Amino acid sequence: MEVLLAENLGFCYGVKRAIQLAEDAASLAKDAFTLGPIIHNPQMVAKLAEEGVGKIDSLDELDSGTVIIRSHGVGPSVYEKIEQKGLHTIDATCPHVLKAQRSAKELAEAGYQVVIVGDKNHPEVKSILQWAGEGSVAVNDETEAEALPAMRRIGVVSQTTFSSAKFKSIVMVLLDKSLEVKIMRTICTATDQRQSAAVKLAQEVDFMIVIGGRNSANTTRLAQLCAEKCKTYHIETADEVCDEWFANNKKIGITAGASTPDWIIKEVYKKCQKK
Ligand code: SF4
Structure with missing residues (x-):
């Protein structure tokens, strides 16, 4: 059985940095305590818990101690609340996300209507929306962009993990919505x-x-893209690798999302090599 690893896979710079800061x-x-799971990978969250880093879902759960802000970042109100409560902060917001947050804030301050290209339910986009302030919106596809009214000045920022091809296509729609469109291409190359x-x-x-993680948007997207080319299995751990997948197959490929730890990739690789 030939087992090939994708040229780029696993932890990205921002996730590695966040995990290091948490450790x-x-x-x-x-x-x-991390505010929300440090990354979208249940096995890594469990490992950190064993090492002594807990998880809270709201600042209301913490009256003292250290709060770790994860790589997705948070809005300004969270920083204010942390300060009010006198908590110590370790800020693991990925620098690429910080750039998107700052761009959104600057565009809003300069009088642009901020449009964030991304999934409004994703924590990173929620944080960018908060930095852009009232009146900012997020669009995830061309239809949502089409539904926006005409605007005097539009400032565009993207979710860092957004597909660059889809971003360009949505921007084309936005170009018809205003005579002045300023585009900040805040997509991270890791994705x-x-x-x-x-x-x-x-x-x-x-x-x-x-x-x-099945809760990882970037891993799910990788699985969707691979499924367009060949049979694809999305798994979280080596335990899920099934014998029957290997019957009549000679060559298999492995990739992993930006929030997948190396040790899990190694376990899956070794198990596949033995088939
Ligand atoms: S995918 Fe890019 S933006 Fe997101 S955490 Fe990793 S390096 Fe940062």
Whole structure:
């Protein structure tokens, strides 16, 4: 059985940094908590819990100690509340997300109607919307962009993990909505690199295994893209690898989302090699 790994897979820079900051916090303080899961990977969240980093879903759950802001970032009201409560902060917001938040704020302050291209239910987009302030909107596809009214000045920011091809297509719609459109292309290359490498590999193999949290949007997207090219299985851990997948197949490909830890990728790789 030939088992090939995608050229780019697994933890991105922002996730590696967030995990490192959380692990450092665990060794320094006993009362460190992430606000929401540090990344969309249940196995990594469980590992951090074992190391002593807890998770809270709301600041109301914490009256003292350290709060770790995850890579998706938060809105200004969260920073204000942390300060009011006198909590210590470790800010693991990915620098690329910070750039998108800052761009949205600056565009709004300069008088642009801010349109964020991304999923309004994703925590990162929620945080960017808050930095852009009242009146800002998020659109996830061309239809939602089409439904927007004409505007005097539009400032466009993208969710960092958004598909660049889809971003361009949505921007084309927005160009017809205003005479002045300022575009901040705040897409992070980690996503593009993982998607291109996954699609390339999916064209060469009998089937693909995509590893990562089922709650991870970027992993789910990788699985969708691979499924357009070949049979694809989305799994979270090596335990889910099934014997029957390997019958009559000679070459398989593996990729993993930006929030999938290396140790899980290694376990899946080793298990597949033994088939
Ligand atoms: S995918 Fe990009 S923006 Fe998101 S955490 Fe990773 S490096 Fe940062």
